[in-house]
Amino acid sequence: MAQQQSAPAAARFLLPSGHAVGAFRLIVSIALTFLGLIAVTFVIGRVVPIDPVLARVGDRALPEVYERVRLEMGLDRPLYEQFWLYLQKILQGDLGTSVITSRPVFEDILHFFPATIELATFATLVGVLIGIPVGVAAAVYQGRLLDHVIRVLALVGYSVPVFWLGLMGLLLFYRHLDWVAGPGRLDIFYDGLVDPVTGLMLIDTALAEEWDIFWNAVSHLVLPTAILGYFSLAYICRMTRSFMIEQLRQEYVTTARVKGLSEFRVVWGHAFGNVMVPLVTVVALSYASLLEGAVLTETVFAWPGLGLYITQSLFNADIDAVLGGTIVVGTAFIGLNLLSDILYRVLDPRTR
């Protein structure tokens, strides 16, 4: 729901003051949001009932060692200094060390993030390629049977718990029909055969020209993509429908019809052109929400992405890893918000 407000929020920056001022305000607002994100994770990190010093030295360390590490970590300083240190560390890409993998959290995330990107990207593709035409169709046939069917299907997509739908998909398409592969990114016996170059399984296997593994990866990707894509489709379709309905009511559409243009050209040539700008914003925001929706989907499909990393770290009380993951997802969110704002300014001729 929050997403719907972003178009006016973007428009706020575009008011008469001109581009430079708008850009400046945009930068300030992004910086403040990022600072807010860091502040929230900082607070969470302090509230956690886990002693960060104990976590590092172990509970059998001597008191002197404990004290020395405490001083090293700067935990004796005033809070604002601690926050400043924390901020500096994060800006340098230091998100702490994972207790479980004993590697820097940043490296862990670099390792897990591509799987999430792969999932979210393909799901967004599904959402765009199906959601937009379907949404346009619903708008054209507004109030008729087709429209009602599409609206209900989209609402179900909004309402269904994605983790449950994933389980049902596995039950039907993996267990009973055997059309797709089960959880994970590859069958176990293919694991580790391909060097991770980009981390994106389809690209890596294609680069290595391992076509068997490529098709295996596709078969693993289809179901989680479809499930997550349905969610994205529901959102994109709904927004497309309401944008299109607004356009089809305008007078220029009537003019185009009176001129004798075919309905196809009226809809796709005239009305849709004006819908594209806000739609770009919608797609960017939908992509952001998929990065998040991936948390539950990845759990269901044992998909080794950032979401699975965050939840598993959570159960192992690996707080640096949880907060690191939160910061990365949050930053991606902020980045995509910024991107959609910028695209809105660049694409909408009225803002020039």
Added chain:
Amino acid sequence: MSLAAPSNRRLRDWLLADVPQSRWQARVGRFYLGALEFGRNPMAVAGLTMVVLLVVVALLAPLLAPGSPFEQDLTRRLQPPSAQNWLGTDELGRDIYTRVIHGSRVTLYMVILVAIIVAPIGLLVGTVSGYLGGWVDNVLMRITDIFLAFPRLVLALAFVAAIGAGIENAVIAIAITTWPPYARVARAETLTLRNSDFINAVRLQGASSLRIILRHVAPLCVSSLIIRLTLDMAGIIITAAGLGFLGLGAQPPAPEWGAMIARGRDFLLDQWWVATIPGIAILIASLGFNLLGDGLRDVLDPKQR
């Protein structure tokens, strides 16, 4: 219906009067028109039915399912649906029908708690921000925007990590990530009221800002907030179930739908009913609220259609 009795006809005329005799009549008449409009929308009526069903089931849970949702019968583990256990049994031999029925109470409890926390916070932040304006407005709205830009589920996860799992903590985590839109709605509403004559009149009588905000502005924002809440209910239900599924919300043996799905996951391939049935319950609850919210928006904001 065309043969309506005269008294019905008089009632209808009274409701649709062009010149209502009292404020009450006008209000009832407007409500009647809205209800007619709402009733013409089959999806909205279906949604209302589902929500009413959910509430009735939660209220009458002990009557509808007399057994205890915690009662185990290890001799009857993982039984498929049958006459004795309508929806089968789970891995501890508990009756799934009973647990799903009682689960509606857990879900409603969480949803209502979130609403009780979120609406007043949003109302307070929004009205203060909108009424006072200036730097207060700037600061409060900046904070609201920051929270709006966060990924909600991930942030809720991080909060639960900090304060521990459990129903109440999950509620707090959801509330922390849900309040910003309410502040925005309340602020927008306040801005339209702020310079109206009756507020000016109260101000000239010497009422303090606090009094104006609490007694005169805030009550008028409540109805927009309620609509917004209806629209958000489905999202809250799904987030709560998601946290339960991850093991971060309601803890076993509570009959929470998301947690039940998580348990059923281990038996998914051979005992499908354990995971499937609680999911259908979640779907019905959240779909009901979504349909209802959609219908309400159609009635109250015809522009959106």
